[in-house]
Amino acid sequence: MSFALVDGNNFYVSCERVFNPALEDRPVVVLSNNDGCVVARSAEVKALGVKMGEPWFKLKDLARRHGIVAYSSNYTLYADMSNRMMSVLGRYSPQQEIYSIDECFLGMDGFGHYDLAAHGKMMREQVKQWVGIPVCVGIAPTKTLAKLANHCAKKNLAGKDGVCDFGRLGKSEFDALLASLPVEEIWGVGRKLTARLNDVGIRTVKQLRDADARTISRQFSVVLERTLMELRGVSCLGLEELAPAKKQIISSRSFGTYVTTLPELEEAVATYIARAAEKLRAQESVAGAVEVYIRTNPFSEKQPQYQRAIAVPLTQSTSDTMRLTRAALWGLKRIFKPGYAYQKAGVMLMELSPAAEVQGVLFGPGNRERPALMEVIDRANALWGSGTLKLAAEGVSKSWHMKRGHKSPSYTNQWHELPRAS
């Protein structure tokens, strides 16, 4: 077995730089929806010690001192660039698992006669030239090791030119490398697990690899035992070429301004339901329950704080926007309290199952679904832009709408926002 993990460096920042070369070598961050937190950092920003997820308002001073350029997230652009990158990488192997917007695994079985590092270098150069995105490549006998090899390529710890093939390292060299890597660099080992592992004296990747598998399984979990086996080069995780349907669909945003009234919250919740229901139908699922939540701004300590969530189960699973909206608004009425400045609301569709397997209702007649209407809504919105056809409940003015003050143009999918060359 052999896998390559290819991943875009500071992907969102790199997308912005393709169309605005002046950003090269400058500190750049991309902010989450509503310009809340840092979700991507250029190398220059990382060097300034800015952490992932830091709230932007806390960084304003640092940003002024170092001239950090901030962008609102431009997801249409990033998705387009991701599709291009994945399509180019797909030429390098018959098996590809797109793991996230900026990384994919490639199956390298049967490439034994190839110089894999050279193969990786070709991928890297082609993606850089064709799409403009710098990527790093990690190659190893298991997915967990490939992830680690990618980390080493990025940090220049092993390999060269952004490609690291663990297969090329000698045993002592490889052991020394694993001994130098902290255990939290392993795929799937989060902060809590790291603390627990440190408690039993496991601090490095090498220590976990050489630990007793059965003890790990007993003290921690079979999942961690599998990770351990993967570190030993025993492949336990295969490629998942078809992304599994999501188990939950979440749609939530912070508001552009504080929202205090129920009608405004209702508009927001209806809008989020519409987005979530569209995704639900796209994966051909139905939801059995809807959760709604609202909260005030936890960072503004002087204001009274309130947050509440409620789950509304449905008698019959559905993907019908109107039924889901009715359930969500019913829930919202029950948790809404006047007198608070709300900063965020969200909805979550839960208990998802394939649309083909909807169970009937035991008591009373089943609900009338409107699949044809939903299809028309989805197609119209795909053709003429999101929100072209919508329920009146979503509102028209959307005074609460999110702030994206620093969004770059839609360089690749709006005729009037194309990059310009003089």
Added chain:
Amino acid sequence: MARNPKTTPPKPAHGGVRPGAGRPKGEPSKVIRLPARLLPAVQALAELPEGALLPSPMPVPLKVPLFGHRVRAGFPSPADDYVEAWLDLNEHLIEHREATFFVQAAGDSMTGAGIQEGSLLVVDRALEPQHNDIVIAVVDGELTVKRLEKRRGKIRLIAENPDYAPIEFKEGQELTVWGVVTSIIQKLK
């Protein structure tokens, strides 16, 4: 007279053998209750010979190409065998889909090459820039469209308008070519 039940069935008011009643021999069966309207369909199903294909209760539409003429008996159109898809400009203009971007021209530095303010440029990043290609290059962090001149190791970006001086690149100075312009699209209306 002695009755013979096997040859002359009696006609009692209640009870006794009814023709067609009982379980068919050889195959297990099960009693179900179903809406009367479905009865003919289920009976038809039961009578289907084993292995036969079932007609779909909801026929799926099959898409076929639309012919541009009426069918006339006797003389089929000689064009029938030549029905093809529409011409697709993307296919004509784009060779490397992943590497192709559209860029809008600004200014008048390239009017000599037929590039006007607002012209739409099809830019292919997959191509290696050659001498005399019209390219999108990065100059001082900005995108610019110029003709690439590579002569005797010297690289210059040439404007196609005498009002603009060529941009020279000396030893050690690096030129970043963003992509190669493969088409100019000029809308007249």
